[in-house]
Amino acid sequence: MKFRLWKKAVRMSMRERKTFIVFTLMYTVLIFMTSFFMESVIEEFLANNLTFTSVVPLLVVILAAIFLTLLYAWIIVRRNRKIWATLKCIGWTKGNVTQLILGYIFFTTLMGLFIMVEFLFHWVAILGYIQAEYVPGAPVSGLPLIKLWAVLFTILIFLLVQFIGYMGARGRITKVRPMLALKRVGE
Amino acid sequence: MPIDRDTMIEVIDVNKEYRMAGAIIHALVDVNLSIKSGDFVMIQGPTGCGKSTLLNVMSGLDLPDSGKVILDGENIARAKEDRLSRLRRQKVGFVFQDYNLISTLTAMENIEALLWPTVLSSKEIENRAIAALRDVEMLERKDHYPVEMSGGEKQRVALARAIVSKPRIIFGDEVSGNLDPESETMIMELLKKINEEYETTILIVTHRESVVKYGNVVVKMDKGRIKSVK
Ligand SMILES: Nc1ncnc2c1ncn2[C@@H]1O[C@H](COP(=O)(O)OP(=O)(O)OP(=O)(O)O)[C@@H](O)[C@H]1O
Ligand SMILES: [Mg+2]
Numbered sequence: 001m002k003f004r005l006w007k008k009a010v011r012m013s014m015r016e017r018k019t020f021i022v023f024t025l026m027y028t029v030l031i032f033m034t035s036f037f038m039e040s041v042i043e044e045f046l047a048n049n050l051t052f053t054s055v056v057p058l059l060v061v062i063l064a065a066i067f068l069t070l071l072y073a074w075i076i077v078r079r080n081r082k083i084w085a086t087l088k089c090i091g092w093t094k095g096n097v098t099q100l101i102l103g104y105i106f107f108t109t110l111m112g113l114f115i116m117v118e119f120l121f122h123w124v125a126i127l128g129y130i131q132a133e134y135v136p137g138a139p140v141s142g143l144p145l146i147k148l149w150a151v152l153f154t155i156l157i158f159l160l161v162q163f164i165g166y167m168g169a170r171g172r173i174t175k176v177r178p179m180l181a182l183k184r185v186g187e
Numbered sequence: 188m189p190i191d192r193d194t195m196i197e198v199i200d201v202n203k204e205y206r207m208a209g210a211i212i213h214a215l216v217d218v219n220l221s222i223k224s225g226d227f228v229m230i231q232g233p234t235g236c237g238k239s240t241l242l243n244v245m246s247g248l249d250l251p252d253s254g255k256v257i258l259d260g261e262n263i264a265r266a267k268e269d270r271l272s273r274l275r276r277q278k279v280g281f282v283f284q285d286y287n288l289i290s291t292l293t294a295m296e297n298i299e300a301l302l303w304p305t306v307l308s309s310k311e312i313e314n315r316a317i318a319a320l321r322d323v324e325m326l327e328r329k330d331h332y333p334v335e336m337s338g339g340e341k342q343r344v345a346l347a348r349a350i351v352s353k354p355r356i357i358f359g360d361e362v363s364g365n366l367d368p369e370s371e372t373m374i375m376e377l378l379k380k381i382n383e384e385y386e387t388t389i390l391i392v393t394h395r396e397s398v399v400k401y402g403n404v405v406v407k408m409d410k411g412r413i414k415s416v417k
Contacts, residue, residue: 004303015291086287087300089248090348091276093269096304178272179248181287182239182360 005096009103020108023072027112028119030068031154032146033061035116039150062157069105069165076101077172084173085180094173101169106162113155120145194257195224195356195388196245201254201264203240214240215251216411222404224355227382228390229402237411238392239360245390246279246358247271259355276301280349280387282359286341288333288348295320295329298348319347323377339370346377356388357381363398375401 013020037058044050077084084097124143131138203215214237222228230238243249244256247263248271256264259278263271275281288297298316307315320326323343333341342362349357357378363371379401382389391402399405407414 002304004309008300008303012289012291082287083289086283086289088272089275089281089287090301091272091274091279091352092304093272095269177248179243181281181283182243182248 002096002099005099006103006106009100010107012100013104013107019075023068023108024111024115026068027065027109027158028115030061030065031112031116031158032119034058034065034157035146035150035154037061038153039147042150042153062161065158065161066164069109069161070168072105072108073101073165073169074172076104077169077176081176082181084176085178088176088178089181094170097176098166098170098173101173102162102166105165105169109158109162113158117151120151193224194221195226195259196220196222196390197255197257198241198245199255199257201241201244201251201256203237203244203249203251213411215244218254218411218413220406220413220416222388222390224388225382225386226388226390226404227379227402228388228404228406229399230390230392230406230408231394231399232408232414236408238408240411241408242358242360242390242392246281247275276305276352278355280352280354280357282342282345282349282357282362284361284364286333286338286345286365288341288344290333293330293332294325294336294344294347297333297344298351301348301351315351316347319351320344322350322381323347337370338366339373342366342370342374343377346374346381350381350385350387353385354387356390359389359391361392361394363393363395368397371395371398 037054041050041054041058044054084101087097087100088094123145124140127143128140131140131143198218198220201215201218202213205212205214218237218241220241230241232238240249244251244264245258247256247258247266250266251264254264255262258274261274263274266274288294289300292300295313295316298319299312302312302315305312317326317329320329323346325340325343325347328336328340328344333344336344359378362378363374366374375398378389378391381387391398393399405415405417407416
């Protein structure tokens with residue numbers, strides 16, 4: 001794997017501005033929901049009263065994340081088929097192309113994580129600020145919206161989901177034949 | 188030019204057929220062809236006669252059903268996909284009818300992209316891309332995106348991409364098919380210059396009579412067979 005290709009993936013994904021923003025925001029929402037449900041599931045688990053109904057929403061958002069990642073891979077591969085064919089044609093291996101696409105997905109997820117973590121920090125900062133002014137002496141332990149370990153767990157899950165995205169992209173990229181590059185549009 | 192130049196590509200008894208909805212199309216029938224290093228080859232023939240198929244097979248984009256394709260000393264008729272990819276990167280340049288530049292990359296980046304997966308340093312890649320852009324007289328447009336260029340200019344950038352790895356051979360299928368006569372002349376003159384200066388073998392499929400004069404070898408095909416080589 002070439003480190004350079006990761007850098008190029010970051011640059012290229014950001015230049016597809018609309019897709020990038022839409023998927024980053026969708027990831028942000030999903031990451032937020034995952035850590036939210038994660039927190040309650042783990043709390044119930046530790047209190048030994050985990051019920052099926054509280055696990056369901058967590059599973060649903062994780063499945064949604066997997067679906068979104070596959071969808072993103074699918075859209076990127078599908079919409080730029082001629083580009084991937086051209087790159088293969090001029091000598092990129094399918095591994096090179098897959099890495100570039102994985103880079104798109106990975107970077108988008110990282111941005112989602114970043115936005116969410118930023119949001120959580122600011123939430124506490126703002127509430128803490130107001131509280132310090134009007135309720136001096138009140139404990140700050142209730143301020144965080146979602147507990148740190150739930151966030152960490154969520155990050156772990158989203159990194160694992162990337163692997164599924166990788167598998168999805170790889171299968172699709174293999175099917176893009178380099179010969180396609182020579183075909184005229186619409187042929 | 189020296190008389191006994193090396194053989195660049197040798198096509199030996201190549202057959203290829205397509206099966207579609209029960210019908211069998213014999214796209215290539217017992218094709219034999221030998222191209223010498225430094226040749227400028229024009230492939231002509233009526234539509235559907237197998238020109239593109241032959242080009243695909245010779246450039247390692249597609250595999251023949253039988254026969255051999257010796258590209259620069261190596262039989263590629265049974266090569267694996269990744270081997271073919273590397274071979275194309277090192278030895279082959281491509282120019283396409285509709286340019287195939289990447290819209291999210293500048294002219295410079297489009298050319299560099301070919302070398303991104305290599306071990307070359309970024310500085311070296313940059314230098315090579317600049318040299319290639321200078322060769323096609325597009326250096327002052329290096330930071331422009333494809334949408335900001337005319338068809339002829341895009342094709343010149345594409346040509347720079349084709350030569351950036353200093354390939355031994357350049358393939359093109361209807362490279363001037365979308366261009367006005369003036370741009371066509373410019374592209375063909377550039378190809379001729381590349382052919383002469385770098386001794387790059389060039390192989391072009393074309394319908395246009397105006398282009399044929401640039402070649403020193405003209406291959407005529409019909410119904411999957413080679414009719415004549417002049
Ligand atoms: N992928 C394919 N599946 C089925 N048949 C194909 C395929 N590609 C080409 N053919 C058929 O093989 C024959 C040769 O096609 P080819 O594209 O090589 O012709 P060509 O000489 O390049 O024609 P043109 O001048 O129109 O580009 C044609 O009859 C075509 O219909
Ligand atoms: Mg053709």
